[in-house]
Amino acid sequence: MNAPKQVAVIGSNASGATVAMADFAFALGQMLGTEGYTVINGGKGGVMEAVCRGIRHSPNPQRGRSVCIIPEGEPAYANPFCDIIIPTGIGLARNFIVANSAPVVIAVGGGAGTLSEVAYAWQTGKIIIAVTSFGGWARKLAGTQIDNRRNDIILPARSVEEIRTLLQEIFKP
Amino acid sequence: MNAPKQVAVIGSNASGATVAMADFAFALGQMLGTEGYTVINGGKGGVMEAVCRGIRHSPNPQRGRSVCIIPEGEPAYANPFCDIIIPTGIGLARNFIVANSAPVVIAVGGGAGTLSEVAYAWQTGKIIIAVTSFGGWARKLAGTQIDNRRNDIILPARSVEEIRTLLQEIFKP
């Protein structure tokens, strides 16, 4: 794929995420940082904060970056591990932008907000990877089709390693 | 409920809607027009066009109005039965506005676009009515909860009459 090396990570916020989801997201962030991906996300708590924190704790944090696209118009509302903050001021309509922001979207857990993002990512033709190890919409939708406009499925993944391999395949020159 | 007498109708577009869905949406539009509701919708084909057409064919079309909030910036992209057209120019981010536009959202059939709207309506606290007589996300989600932030469910409805009764209850002074 000839596209910017960007991935979007979506998932449960602080109210919805379990500790297991956050641990996974932290490890995912470490891997994405190590591999040099720019990680677009919604910039709030839970899975979003954990993936940003993981990037900060990757061996060479300069290689990757977290870009946090938040609903509010003020940067103070972002989680404290965001490298770059985009305060949109457009509320949850920012979910559409998160879904558009990368050719690949990775979902971990997820409530209604994540569901809107997966729906958008499907409509706009993004590759979607859904983690099956936890509950939420990621597990419910993994391996399925949102509707019949596409022939492919939402790709299931159980581990960070599986995601690394999928991304290498997707972004290979 | 002390709120404007507005309902949003969402559902399958021209590619996804069956004739049965469109017939239902037409009858729904007739009922909504007769009862004097302003009907906000996405202004494209399928369920959206049928509900607008139904309003035009209600006994006193002056009492109700269809307001079509379309993705494009030009009114020519709306279906021909829209009474008022709001060309947004913001693409599918307009789904968030459709979900915000009324205290009650009624879903008929529905693919990924409808799913994003239901997810948004859930997040923003709207009453959601999902028609169970056809496929799509409306049937899949009827009677369920999107996530655990709310205690209520997506209200199932089989007929236009059931919806009329639900709305009378919701909008009673």
Add this chain to the structure above:
Amino acid sequence: MNAPKQVAVIGSNASGATVAMADFAFALGQMLGTEGYTVINGGKGGVMEAVCRGIRHSPNPQRGRSVCIIPEGEPAYANPFCDIIIPTGIGLARNFIVANSAPVVIAVGGGAGTLSEVAYAWQTGKIIIAVTSFGGWARKLAGTQIDNRRNDIILPARSVEEIRTLLQEIFKP
């Protein structure tokens, strides 16, 4: 012009509008209601509230309608004279939608918000009428060009009668 009989009215909010501006906007609303235009506006105070109130006080208020596109996601934030409320939840990005919502945009007074709407209306090719009887950006920009992408100018108007005549010319079949 073969377009929906819709006009957008923009202008100073409650903090910026003078009584003279509000009186003008009220008379403008009466005229627009009498002529059967649907009037899209930002739904807040000042010029916006006055034009909505004028429509309510036109001889046959059924013929015209005010449609209020507000920044907030809740209808309670609209002024009390809105016939139809579209709570967007996208903050001031709703200015772009107001500018897109009609083929003609009429400006009365106006601070920074109005200025963003005039700039958008210029970019998207709308006919712009600016009232010269008061201060604000309407007077500053009347008769000028925002940039050189268009050959026409922002049309100056001193009175409601002048606006009525301009609109009849614009919307003649």
Add this chain to the structure above:
Amino acid sequence: MNAPKQVAVIGSNASGATVAMADFAFALGQMLGTEGYTVINGGKGGVMEAVCRGIRHSPNPQRGRSVCIIPEGEPAYANPFCDIIIPTGIGLARNFIVANSAPVVIAVGGGAGTLSEVAYAWQTGKIIIAVTSFGGWARKLAGTQIDNRRNDIILPARSVEEIRTLLQEIFKP
């Protein structure tokens, strides 16, 4: 100022920018990259492309980054010097996000799009620096107030050096 070290640069697109403006924007980008600012911009041609190119040609391009927030939903529409691309899919409503994206907005030249961004930046309380060396809305508005909601003015600047000094003052810990 305790805020992310981010600045937004706005200005004429490829149709409106002169070579002199683009040369200035290139030098501005080099300075901003050297100083380690993340530079949010609209990602299209003219001033936007030149500032992104300048960052690439700064002594240590790793320190700074250009983040391009484009109207389209596909990254291919960005200029080729963007480090990070945010395809929004929301059209010119993205101007509101660009204006929200940093505590300081720097304008070079500028037509209607830039004008909408300056108006938004004024409404949302951003510090605005307008380059006076060229035409466009930057020169027209430098030293003025958009409306009376604020007591400060749009800061005029003639050179990249002046902007460097202003930013050091603004971002000093």
